[in-house]
Amino acid sequence: MKTTNSLNRQSHFLGTKVRNLRKRNGLTLEDLSSRCVKIDPEDAPSVSYLSMIERGKRVPSEGMLDVIAQVFQKPLHWFLDDANEEKEITPEKGSRGGINGMVLEPSFLFSNDILQIAIPEMLSQTGTTGHQFAHLLIRAHQEHHQNHFPDLEKAAEKVGQKRMPLSVADLLDICKEVGVKIKWFDEPSQDVIDSHGIQSKHIVRSYSEESSVVRINRALKDTPEKLKYDLAVHIGHKVLHNSDGEKNVIASDNRNLSTLKPEFNKTRDVSHLDSKHILQAWRDFECSFFAGALLCPKVPFRQLLDRHGYEISVSKLIEVSESVVMRRMTAVSSYPHWHYFDAYNPGKLKAVYRGNGIPLPWGNMRMVEDPCQHWSVFRMIGIPGNTPVAQISVLNQDGVPHIYCCESVKVKDMAGNYHVLCSGVDLNPALEAQGEDAVEIATALQKECVRKGGQCEIPYKIKQQLLTVARILNINWIERGIENEARVICARGGMCPRQPRCYKEKSLVSNA
Template identity: 70%
Template sequence: MKPTKSLMRKSHFLGTKIRNLRKRNHLTMEDLSSRCVRLDPESAPSVSYLSMIERGKRVPSVAMLEVIASVFQKQPDWFLDDVPEEQAITPNKGSRGGIDGMALEPSFLFSNDILQIAIPEMLSQTGTTGRQFAHLLIRAHQEHHQNHFPDLERAAEEVGQKRMPLSIDDLMEIIARFGVKLKWFQRAPSDIHTPLGATSKGVTTSFFEPPHTLHLNEILKQFPTRLKYDLAVHIGHCVLHNKDGLKSIMRVGGHDSDLIDEHGNTAVQSSTMDQQDILHAWRDFESSFFAGALLCPKVPFRQLLDRHGYEIAVNKMVDVSASVAMRRMTAVSPYAHWHYFDAYAPGKLKAVYRGNGIPLPWGNMRAVEDPCQHWAVFRMINQPAKGTSAQISILNVGNEPRIYCCESVKVKDLAGNSHVLCAGIDLNPAIDAQGGDSLTLADDLRRICVAGGGSAKMPIKIQDDLMSVARILNINWIERGIYNDARLICSRGASCPREPSCYEPLQSVI
C-alpha cells in the first residue's frame, strides 16, 4: 500500500465501496467498527469516523484501510479507483422498484452546489421542462417506496372512515365540512396539438380558487366516476395542504406535467426548475394518492380484490374508474412487484409506475423511433378492444430474462380520447418464493419463443409451474395469460430478441 497522500487521488469510490460491502453483509457501522477494533484497536475507525469515510469526507490511513479490508477479506487495493468493479460501486436497491442506480461518487461532483449548476443545463440541452423533471423525481420516490405511503393512507382513512363505496353525495358532504363552496362552469373539450404532431382533445375538469372555492366543469355530471375522483383529489388538498393556492389545474388530455390555466391555455415553460415546480409535482402526487386511498381504502379494497381474483372489473363494484382501481392494486396488494402504464397514441405515457425497474415501452417525454410493438399497450391502442388482453411476456432486464404478466383495458377519457390502461406484475420473485428458479424458467421460455419467431404456446410443464404461482397470488388474469401465447418484448428495437429481429433495417444502420 502507498502512503495516505497517494490514497487521496485514488479514493473517490472508496467510501461507496465500504458502505455497499457493509450493507450487503448486513452490518451496521457499529458492527463494522467493533469488528475492526477486535482486529486492531489502534488502527480501527470509530463509528463517527467510519461515517465520514463512507460519505467521502475523510480518507483512512493505510493501516486503517488494511483493517477494514481484512474484515471483508479483500485486498486493500480493491477499494481504490484502480479496481472500479461495478458491483462494488453500484448501490443494491433490492426489489424496491425503480432502476439500478450508479453511486453518486465522487461526492464532490454530486454536491448540491454542482448539481444546482448542472441540472438546469441538462434540462435545457434535453428539452425537459422543470415541471417534467420534478415529476420524474416524484416517480422515482414512489417507486423507491414501492407505492406504499402509510401516512397518506391514514389521512384518507380518518376522513372516509374506510367506507366503500363512497357516493358523490358522501364526497360533497365531506368537502362541505371543510368550508369549500362549489361553483360550476361550462367548457367543452378542445383540440390540443401535441409535440409529437398528433391532435387530441383536452378539457379542464376542475380547479381550486383560494381561499375556499372549487370550480367544477358541468361535463363532470355526465362522468360520475371522474367527478368522484376530482372531488377526492380536492379533499386531499384540503386535508394535506390546508386549502392553499398551490394546487394544479385538473384536466383531461395533454400531459400531466403541463402547466395549464383554468382557461385551458398551456403556459410557456422553461428548463429552469424552481420551488413551484417541485411543490406542484409533489402536491399533485400526494393529493392523487390520497384520492385513491379515500375511494378505495386499503383493507376493504384488498379484501374485495381477493374475493374477485384482482379482476379489473372490480372498479364497477366500488363505482370508480378503471384507472383508480388499477393504480390502487399496485398499492394495496401484498405482492410488491407491480407496474402500471396509462398509454395514449401515438406514443405517450400519461402515468407510469414501474416497480422492479421494468423498462418503459416507449419514451414518455420523447418519441422513440424503435418502440417494441409487442407490448400489450401498443397492440391494444390500434386494435378493437375485445375479450381479455392477458399477456405473458419475456423481457431482458439488465441481461436477465424476466417473466411479466399484464392485463390491459382500452377506455375513453371524458374528452373522448382512447387510451390503454395496463396493470402488470413481475413474476420472477413469485416463482423464486415458491422454490423455483425464475431465471432458468424465463430463459427456457425465451428460447421457446425465439424458436417460434417471437411468440409461442407454453409447454405444459411451464404452464403448470406458472399456474401454481398464479393461484397462490390469486390473480385471475395470470391464469388466462398462461393459455395465450407468450411473447418476447424488448425495451427498444436495438435490443430486439426475436429472430429475425423486427428491426433488422434499423439495426444495420445503427
C-alpha cells in the same frame, strides 16, 4: 506505505465500496465499528467516522483502511479506484423497484453546488422541461418506496373512516366537513395540437379557484367515477395543504401537462427548472395518492381484490375508474413486484410505475416513433373494443430474462381520447418463492418463443409452473394470460424481436 495524499487521490469510490460491502453483509455501522475494534482498537473507526467515510467526507488512514479490509477479508488495494468492478460501486437496490442507480462519486463532482449548476444545463441541452424532470424525480421516489406512503394512507383513512364505496353525496359531505366549497362551470372539450402535430381533445375537469373554492366542470356529473376522483383530489389538497400553493388543476388530454388556459400557464411555467414547480408537482402527486387511498382504503380494498381475484372489473362495484383500481393494486397488494402504464397513441406514456424494475417500452419525456409493437400496452391502442387482454411476456431485465404477466384495457378519458391502462407483475420472484429456478424457466420460454418467430403457446410444464404461482398470488388474469401465446418483447423499438437480427439464437440474451 501510502501517504495520505496518495490515498486521497485513489479513494473516490472507497466510501461507496465500504457501504455496499457493509449492507450486503447485513451489518449496521455499529456492527462494523465493533468488529474493527476487535481487530485493532487503536486504528478502528468510530461509528460517526465510518459514516463520514461512507459519505465521502473523510478518507481513512492506511491503518484504518487495513482494519476495515480485514473485517471483509479483502486486500487493501480492492478499495481503491483502480480495482473497480461495476457491481462493487452500484448502489444496493435490495428489494426495491425501479431501475438500478449510479454511484454519485467522486463526491466532490456530485456536491449539491455542482449538481445545482449542472442539472439545469443538462435539462436545457436535452430539451427536458422542469415539469418532466419533477415527474421523473417523483416516479423514482415512488418506485424506491414501492408505492408505500403510510402517512398519506392514514390521512385519507381519517377523513373517509375507511368507508368503501363512497358515493358522490358522501364526498360532497366530506367537502363541507373539511371546508371545501364547490362551484360548477360549463366548458366543452376542445381540439388541440401538440408539438408533434398530433391532434387530440382537451378538457379542464376541475381546478381550485381560490382558497377552499373548487370549480368543477358540470360535464363530470355524467361520469360519477371521474367526479368522485376529482372531489377526492381537492379534498386531499385541502386536508394535506390547506388549499395553499398554486392552483390545483385536473384536465384530460394526452400530454403530461394538462393546462391550456392562460391564467393557469402563468402560474405553472414548465419551460425551466424551478424548485417551486418541483414542490407543486410533488403536492399534485400527494393529492392524487390521497384520492386513491380515500376512494379505495387499503384493507377493505385489498380484501375486495382478494375476493375477486384482482379483476379490474371491481371498479364497477365501487364506482371508481379502472385507472384508480389499477394504480391502487400496486400500493395495496402484499406482492411488491408490480408495474403500471397509462399510454396514449402513438407512443406517449402519461403515467408510469415500475415497482418491479421492468424496462420501459418507451420513455414519457419524448414520443418514440417505433416502440416494440408486441408490448400489450402498445398493441391494445390499435385493437378495437375495450375488452381487457391478459398477456405473458418474456423480457430481459439487466441481461436476465424475466416472465411478466399484465392485463391491459383501453378506455376513454374525459375529453374523449382513447388510452390504454396496463397493470402487471414480475413472476420471477413468485417462481423463486416456490423453489423454482425462475431464470431457467424464463430462458426456456424465451427460447421457445424465439424458435417460433417471437411468440408461442406456453409449453405444458411451464404452464403448470405459472398456473401454480397464479393461484398462490390469486390473480385471475394471470391464468387467462397463460392460455394465450407468450411473446418476446423488447425495451427498444429498433430491436423488435420480429426483426431477424433480434431473435437469432446468438443474439437472444443481448438483444431480446
